[in-house]
Amino acid sequence: xxxxxxxxxxxxxxxxxxxxxxxxxxxxxxxxxxxxxxxxxxxxxxxxxxxxxxxxxxxxxxxxxxxxxxxxxxxxxxxxxxxxxxxxxxxxxxxxxxxxxxxxxxxxxxxxxxxxxxxxxxxxxxxxxxxxxxxxxxxxxxxxxxxxxxxxxxxxxxxxxxxxxxxxxxxxxxxxxxxxxxxxxxxxxxxxxxxxxxxxxxxxxxxxxxxxxxxxxxxxxxxxxxxxxxxxxxxxxxxxxxxxxxxxxxxxxxxxxxxxxxxx
Amino acid sequence: xxxxxxxxxxxxxxxxxxxxxxxxxxxxxxxxxxxxxxxxxxxxxxxxxxxxxxxxxxxxxxxxxxxxxxxxxxxxxxxxxxxxxxxxxxxxxxxxxxxxxxxxxxxxxxxxxxxxxxxxxxxxxxxxxxxxxxxxxxxxxxxxxxxxxxxxxxxxxxxxxxxxxxxxxxxxxxxxxxxxxxxxxxxxxxxxxxxxxxxxxxxxxxxxxxxxxxxxxxxxxxxxxxxxxxxxxxxxxxxxxxxxxxxxxxxxxxxxxxxxxxxxxxxxxxxxxxxxxxxxxxxxxxxxxxxxxxxxxxxxxxxxxxxxxxxxxxxxxxxxxxxxxxxxxxxxxxxxxxxxxxxxxxxxxxxxxx
Numbered sequence: 001x002x003x004x005x006x007x008x009x010x011x012x013x014x015x016x017x018x019x020x021x022x023x024x025x026x027x028x029x030x031x032x033x034x035x036x037x038x039x040x041x042x043x044x045x046x047x048x049x050x051x052x053x054x055x056x057x058x059x060x061x062x063x064x065x066x067x068x069x070x071x072x073x074x075x076x077x078x079x080x081x082x083x084x085x086x087x088x089x090x091x092x093x094x095x096x097x098x099x100x101x102x103x104x105x106x107x108x109x110x111x112x113x114x115x116x117x118x119x120x121x122x123x124x125x126x127x128x129x130x131x132x133x134x135x136x137x138x139x140x141x142x143x144x145x146x147x148x149x150x151x152x153x154x155x156x157x158x159x160x161x162x163x164x165x166x167x168x169x170x171x172x173x174x175x176x177x178x179x180x181x182x183x184x185x186x187x188x189x190x191x192x193x194x195x196x197x198x199x200x201x202x203x204x205x206x207x208x209x210x211x212x213x214x215x216x217x218x219x220x221x222x223x224x225x226x227x228x229x230x231x232x233x234x235x236x237x238x239x240x241x242x243x244x245x246x247x248x249x250x251x252x253x254x255x256x257x258x259x260x261x262x263x264x
Numbered sequence: 265x266x267x268x269x270x271x272x273x274x275x276x277x278x279x280x281x282x283x284x285x286x287x288x289x290x291x292x293x294x295x296x297x298x299x300x301x302x303x304x305x306x307x308x309x310x311x312x313x314x315x316x317x318x319x320x321x322x323x324x325x326x327x328x329x330x331x332x333x334x335x336x337x338x339x340x341x342x343x344x345x346x347x348x349x350x351x352x353x354x355x356x357x358x359x360x361x362x363x364x365x366x367x368x369x370x371x372x373x374x375x376x377x378x379x380x381x382x383x384x385x386x387x388x389x390x391x392x393x394x395x396x397x398x399x400x401x402x403x404x405x406x407x408x409x410x411x412x413x414x415x416x417x418x419x420x421x422x423x424x425x426x427x428x429x430x431x432x433x434x435x436x437x438x439x440x441x442x443x444x445x446x447x448x449x450x451x452x453x454x455x456x457x458x459x460x461x462x463x464x465x466x467x468x469x470x471x472x473x474x475x476x477x478x479x480x481x482x483x484x485x486x487x488x489x490x491x492x493x494x495x496x497x498x499x500x501x502x503x504x505x506x507x508x509x510x511x512x513x514x515x516x517x518x519x520x521x522x523x524x525x526x527x528x529x530x531x532x533x534x535x536x537x538x539x540x541x542x543x544x545x546x547x548x549x550x551x552x553x554x555x556x557x558x559x560x561x562x563x564x565x566x567x568x569x570x571x572x573x574x575x576x577x578x579x580x581x582x583x584x585x586x587x588x589x590x591x592x593x594x595x596x597x598x599x600x601x602x603x604x605x606x607x608x609x610x611x612x613x614x615x616x617x618x
Contacts, residue, residue, distance in 0.1 A: 163350040164353075166337075167344070170412075172367035174367075188354070
């Protein structure tokens with residue numbers, strides 16, 4: 001077969017398939033840009049619904065990424081470096097949100113933190129309400145987006161040769177110093193790309209948010225929710241928001257590729 | 265002065281080692297892979313904790329099971345060099361060498377001048393800003409050594425220090441290593457499985473097998489009088505024979521196939537099977553039988569000649585395969601070639617039995 005086709009032959013043979021698939025992927029995205037004039041786009045940016053959603057999205061996604069890094073890093077490191085009974089179960093639990101439909105995550109969070117939820121019931125006695133607040137948006141994002149960071153961080157920590165840590169300790173560095181001065185810098189590109197993916201996933205969160213946090217402009221209406229809402233009114237606003245999300249997503253993926261390709 | 269006496273249960277065997285190294289002396293640990301050599305280093309530097317025992321360095325107890333003392337790795341002040349050198353890939357040469365001083369919170373101006381001075385001493389000044397990934401093997405070794413020695417450690421542990429280098433730079437680095445160790449004036453332990461490294465670096469050799477030190481002494485003693493088959497194999501004694509002992513009026517003879525050789529060793533018991541070893545450099549080659557005080561003289565035929573630089577290694581079929589090493593000069597003067605009939609002569613004292 002190779003004799004008859006050669007590499008160029010193979011490319012020619014498969015080209016129509018590849019082109020078709022690439023068109024399928026790019027035409028919808030391109031259509032977003034083609035369906036709106038620059039003037040209309042800029043006008044939409046002035047719409048408080050669009051602006052509120054943009055700011056809320058960026059704010060909550062940043063916060064939830066920070067929370068995931070803070071909570072997820074120790075867990076990832078522990079799982080990368082130690083063995084303990086039930087480690088596989090812990091690992092599976094942290095992976096679960098990836099395969100869970102967001103709607104399931106939303107209802108699960110509601111059952112836990114809702115006013116009559118397992119925990120929410122007690123919080124309610126102290127006058128604390130989580131569901132349908134900005135905090136709920138963040139919790140939903142943390143819940144669905146954390147696996148992206150935790151998985152990547154664990155793999156990155158595992159890839160750090162232990163001898164580096166050992167050597168640092170014999171040179172007089174305590175465990176904390178070893179972690180921040182040796183382990184983290186060596187694992188850096190993996191940690192950053194994990195964090196970026198988490199940020200991107202948080203930014204796109206829809207299902208869990210709308211169920212657990214509701215759809216209130218300025219409080220819980222993030223960009224995906226605003227797109228869904230504005231689509232029923234002014235299509236231009238929806239398209240503008242979609243374009244912003246596409247640009248951010250594209251930038252994020254490009255950034256990840258750049259960071260992970262660069263040698264340390 | 266370092267004195268160690270530790271026990272640790274490993275997966276395959278119980279590691280049980282006691283050793284001591286005096287100030288300015290180098291102990292070389294040799295043994296097969298998996299004999300527990302690196303583990304001993306890790307137990308001393310604190311990266312592993314013994315099950316029981318004691319580690320005392322310069323009068324300071326670093327570990328004692330009886331007194332519940334276990335000084336943390338970072339406070340032991342031991343220079344530990346790893347086989348891979350473990351240079352931090354995210355740091356420059358300068359920052360690698362400065363790492364330990366930074367841990368000790370040295371003021372910046374002092375730190376910079378100390379590190380600069382040290383890099384110059386080690387011939388590394390030009391590489392100061394270089395990432396360690398761009399260094400050659402020899403340079404890496406120098407940086408690793410500088411990184412450890414700049415802290416003025418009380419002990420130096422080197423795990424296969426030259427294994428990652430090509431043969432050519434091994435000789436240079438071996439010399440540099442020896443100088444650095446003697447300059448530091450501290451006890452050192454070197455793990456290796458390289459014969460030449462032992463001869464070049466060791467004041468004493470300890471042979472490890474299955475977690476125990478099976479023989480210890482000055483290198484020549486260990487290599488000329490190996491007390492077990494393992495050491496004989498390890499040190500490259502190529503003439504190892506299995507034979508049966510017989511004794512006649514105090515003289516021990518070992519019968520190997522149709523030949524027999526005489527040994528001065530007294531570890532021969534009548535009728536027992538033993539191993540006999542002869543170091544290749546102890547076997548004399550001549551064209552005709554020579555009359556001498558040497559008790560063993562065997563006729564044979566040269567079956568192989570291998571050039572080894574200054575030396576030539578001859579393989580002779582004398583009813584058994586015997587290897588002899590002679591200088592290139594001697595070899596050329598005799599005009600030997602494969603197929604030649606020769607006589608092998610060696611003293612009874614050169615035949616070691618165990």
